[in-house]
Amino acid sequence: xxxxxxxxxxxxxxxxxxxxxxxxxxxxxxxxxxxxxxxxxxxxxxxxxxxxxxxxxxxxxxxxxxxxxxxxxxxxxxxxxxxxxxxxxxxxxxxxxxxxxxxxxxxxxxxxxxxxxxxxxxxxxxxxxxxxxxxxxxxxxxxxxxxxxxxxxxxxxxxxxxxxxxxxxxxxxxxxxxxxxxxxxxxxxxxxxxxxxxxxxxxxxxxxxxxxxxxxxxxxxxxxxxxxxxxxx
Amino acid sequence: xxxxxxxxxxxxxxxxxxxxxxxxxxxxxxxxxxxxxxxxxxxxxxxxxxxxxxxxxxxxxxxxxxxxxxxxxxxxxxxxxxxxxxxxxxxxxxxxxxxxxxxxxxxxxxxxxxxxxxxxxxxxxxxxxxxxxxx
Numbered sequence: 362x363x364x365x366x367x368x369x370x371x372x373x374x375x376x377x378x379x380x381x382x383x384x385x386x387x388x389x390x391x392x393x394x395x396x397x398x399x400x401x402x403x404x405x406x407x408x409x410x411x412x413x414x415x416x417x418x419x420x421x422x423x424x425x426x427x428x429x430x431x432x433x434x435x436x437x438x439x440x441x442x443x444x445x446x447x448x449x450x451x452x453x454x455x456x457x458x459x460x461x462x463x464x465x466x467x468x469x470x471x472x473x474x475x476x477x478x479x480x481x482x483x484x485x486x487x488x489x490x491x492x493x494x495x496x497x498x499x500x501x502x503x504x505x506x507x508x509x510x511x512x513x514x515x516x517x518x519x520x521x522x523x524x525x526x527x528x529x530x531x532x533x534x535x536x537x538x539x540x541x542x543x544x545x546x547x548x549x550x551x552x553x554x555x556x557x558x559x560x561x562x563x564x565x566x567x568x569x570x571x572x573x574x575x576x577x578x579x580x581x582x583x584x585x586x587x588x589x590x591x592x593x594x
Numbered sequence: 595x596x597x598x599x600x601x602x603x604x605x606x607x608x609x610x611x612x613x614x615x616x617x618x619x620x621x622x623x624x625x626x627x628x629x630x631x632x633x634x635x636x637x638x639x640x641x642x643x644x645x646x647x648x649x650x651x652x653x654x655x656x657x658x659x660x661x662x663x664x665x666x667x668x669x670x671x672x673x674x675x676x677x678x679x680x681x682x683x684x685x686x687x688x689x690x691x692x693x694x695x696x697x698x699x700x701x702x703x704x705x706x707x708x709x710x711x712x713x714x715x716x717x718x719x720x721x722x723x724x725x726x727x728x729x
Binding site for chain 1: 642660661666718722724
């Protein structure tokens with residue numbers, strides 16, 4: 362009797378569990394834009410130089426799970442930058458072909474470039490990503506209200522940036538037509554207080570193509586959104 | 595065939611199907627994670643730097659300007675085996691950087707940012723948004 366009652370149930374579960382495993386971790390928003398890799402970067406970004414010294418940057422960013430293949434990536438982030446070369450401190454929601462993480466990237470001419478990974482925030486949620494810099498060049502990185510890293514780096518920031526970025530045109534820019542990627546409440550810290558960003562965003566690329574062909578951009582400096590035109594949501 | 599036998603048979607088929615599904619899923623997962631980024635390739639991106647020549651083992655293989663066309667990933671071949679000594683040089687002869695590529699670190703990328711050049715894993719962020727091209 363026991364086997365008669367439970368064997369069909371067991372049989373059903375033996376099919377359901379693998380099917381569940383196959384769909385686990387997939388998010389409906391991910392979409393293959395159907396483009397070939399081109400070895401170039403693309404940005405939907407704003408960049409502000411409000412003062413000779415910038416002490417912080419923050420944004421309330423939509424955590425999206427885009428399509429990425431090969432060695433590409435898709436990344437929505439805030440950054441402090443400045444000094445000679447490409448000195449920067451950066452934090453945001455990152456996706457490569459193999460993983461999704463919160464990624465901090467720090468780079469300067471003395472120490473080189475370094476990536477530090479943390480567990481991803483849930484897809485389709487919002488998180489405030491923030492960096493503050495003190496006058497002794499200590500950079501503090503926040504996910505929500507939690508400080509996740511503090512680093513001392515030998516350069517001084519004079520630039521705040523907010524961006525969604527891809528490497529390789531085969532990667533999906535975060536966001537779809539009906540479900541854009543939001544970078545909201547964009548603020549920059551200078552003269553001892555937080556200010557709303559006032560520099561309108563734009564699309565740019567390291568290559569020769571026109572990024573407007575592939576990506577959309579809306580909103581204002583304080584609250585902008587972008588999307589991959591090949592993706593519905 | 596009795597009810598008991600039919601139930602045993604259906605449970606066996608279901609079990610077999612689930613094993614096939616799990617094996618298929620695991621194979622798919624491993625195939626997905628063994629993507630090309632584990633294999634060595636090198637892409638050089640002139641984001642906002644000056645015009646440069648890229649040499650591999652002393653041979654000029656590319657001339658790159660910022661906002662140039664698509665960049666193809668370079669891979670080893672019979673005529674150009676690893677290791678590579680890769681050099682980025684300005685048109686006035688100034689060497690901006692030299693790296694030895696052994697192929698042991700997966701796909702790599704050299705980013706030219708103004709007059710600073712650095713070599714990183716291919717899937718690392720590109721740094722600040724571009725500024726006007728350096729001369």
